[in-house]
Every structure is written in structure tokens, then in C-alpha cells.
Amino acid sequence: MKRNPFLTRLLARVLVTLPVLLVCAIFTFMLVRLLPGDPAAQLASGMQSDAQGLAELRHRLGTDAPLATQLWQYLDGLVHGHWGRSFTTGRDALDELLDRLPATLELTISGFVLALASGLALGVAAACRPGSAIDRFARALSSAGSCLPTFFVALLLIYVFYFRLGWAPEPTGRLDPMLSAPPVRTGVVAFDAWLAGDPAATLDALRRLMLPAISMALFGLPPIVRITRSALLASLAADPMRTARSLALPRAKALTAYALAPAAAPIVTAAGMMFSYMLAANVVVEKIFAWPGIGAYALDALGNADYAPLQGFVLFVAIAFALLNLCIDLLVQWIDPRTRIS
Secondary structure, eight states: OOOOHHHHHHHHHHHHHHHHHHHHHHHHHHHHHHSSOOHHHHHTTTSOOOHHHHHHHHHHHTTTSOHHHHHHHHHHHHHTTOOOBOTTTOSBHHHHHHHHHHHHHHHHHHHHHHHHHHHHHHHHHHHHSTTSHHHHHHHHHHHHHHHSOHHHHHHHHIIIIIIISOOSOOSSSSSOTTSOOOOOSSSOHHHHHHHTTOHHHHHHHHHHHHHHHHHHHHHHHHHHHHHHHHHHHHHHTSHHHHHHHHTTOOHHHHHIIIIIHHHHHHHHHHHHHHHHHHHHHHHHHHHHTTOOSHHHHHHHHHHTTOHHHHHHHHHHHHHHHHHHHHHHHHHHHHHOGGGSOO
16 A cells, blocks of 8 residues: 555654653753752741651652652653642643643734734845845844844833833733623633623733734744845745746746745745744743733742743643644645655
């Protein structure tokens, strides 16, 4: 029976990904145990606990067991779908990550869409007019954006648009505390409020999304502009584009068919990787804007020496990276048949 090349490649990628996830889980487990802090001491802070009380608390938490035993219990729990229980909330870490995932996806996707739309437009304009003012602006923006840390951009936006101009609402979450939260249907507050027929909550949610989304977009914009410009410049100098010009084809048709199409594969790859990076880099943005996503959840767990949420966050991001890389690989094969395995 003839094998299906697509299914063969898909199975091979999955089999390669599983050991990577296993190594990531083990490495994260060991790294978290090396961090300073004692979960029992954190839980007992403010209480009158002696050494015996702390020892009993460590025994209940399981942190007094040998490291190999803790690792085996953790991996066995992962196989059965249990990612560990948070010391501070008492809930399963996976459940809390899933509860906070819509907020993170709302912020990450909004920032990614802004970065992709503006990055593609700016990269194409710069490549079509090399050496012009817009090309110099694109290169300067790419260089400056790569040097500025995300937390600095977020704080600068808050200072300018909230503190100085008063155009943006206070950075205290996804919705004004004085407004009633809409019934959860999709997890996106603005969309849920619109479905519930609450225009005030819809407008407030959109206004509160603007600054954190722009902060995320400015993080992803420079690489997209740089890759789009370089890939399109190479396509414009290639033989198909020179042939299209010699045949006097319309500029728009020649640019779409003979320049943008060959440059699509590297642009898609860069955009997909940037989405993965933005998903992991939203930790600081979520904390600054009090955004209740998985990044802020992991940062709070770090301050409380809470093992399970930290391990769950890293493993969750690793799984997202693997899935996104697989989707990018399949999409690039569909765009560029030369990359397919015969």
C-alpha cells in the first residue's frame, strides 16, 4: 500500500516533538527546584510556625520527598493529565491556565494582527522604494524597536497616553470594576459584552485592550518589517520579476504573482515564529497592565515559589511552540511546493 507523504511527515514531526517536550518538562522541573524560596515558608508567612510545623507542611505538600520521587510523580501526573496543584490556590494548574488562556490569546492575537498588518505594509513599501524616506524610516524603526525592551515601551505608553494625555483608561485589567462583567461565552470580554448587548462594557474593553495590544505589536513589528523587506528585495531582483518587467506586465500583477508569492514562505515562517515569541513574551505586559493571563499567573507563582503554575506555564508555551511550528511547516509546504517531500 502506498504511503501518504503528508501523513508520514506529520507523524514524524509528532514523534520528534514528544522527546523535546519530555526534556522541556524535566528541565523545567529541575530549574524550578533550583530557584530560591520555600513553598512551605511562603504559605506559613504571617503565621506562628515552628520547625516542626514547617516540616509537617512540607510533608503535606510533598516537597520533602527525594527529588527523583517528585520528578517521577510529576511526569506520571502529566501522562494522566494532571499538571500539579497550585500551593497558593489549591486548584489544578492546568485548569487555572485554561481559565486564563482566553485573556492571553486576546492580547497576543490583537498585538500580532497589528504587528502583521503594519509590518507587511511597511516592509512592502520599503522594498518597493529602496533608499527612499519610507525605506529609511522602516530600517530605523526596525533597529529602534529591536533595542527597546517591552516593559519600557509599555510603561512609556502608559505615561504618555494615560498619565499625560488622559486618552487611555487606567491600566487595571480588562474591564472597569464599576461595570458588570458580561456572561462568558468566548472569553474575549469585548466580544462577550457585544453579544450581551452592553455597549458601555464593549467600548471600555476595547479601550483597555488598546495600549497592551500596541505594546505587544511594537515587540513583533521590527522582525516582520525586516524579514518582509529582505525577502521582497530578493524576489524583486530575481529572474521571474525581471521577465515580468520585460513583458510589460501590470505592476500590481507582477508584484503579486512574481515577487510576493516567492517571498511568502520566509514571511510566513517569520510571522509564525514571532507569534510564538509574543505568546511567551507577554508576561511583563500582562503584569504591567494587570491583565489576568497566563503570563501574569506564572509571574505571581514565581514570587510565591509555587512550583506547579511555573512548570505548567513553561510546558504550555513549549506545546504551543511545537504546534505552531508544525502548522508553519505545513503552511509553507502548501505555499511553496518545492519544500514538500516526494
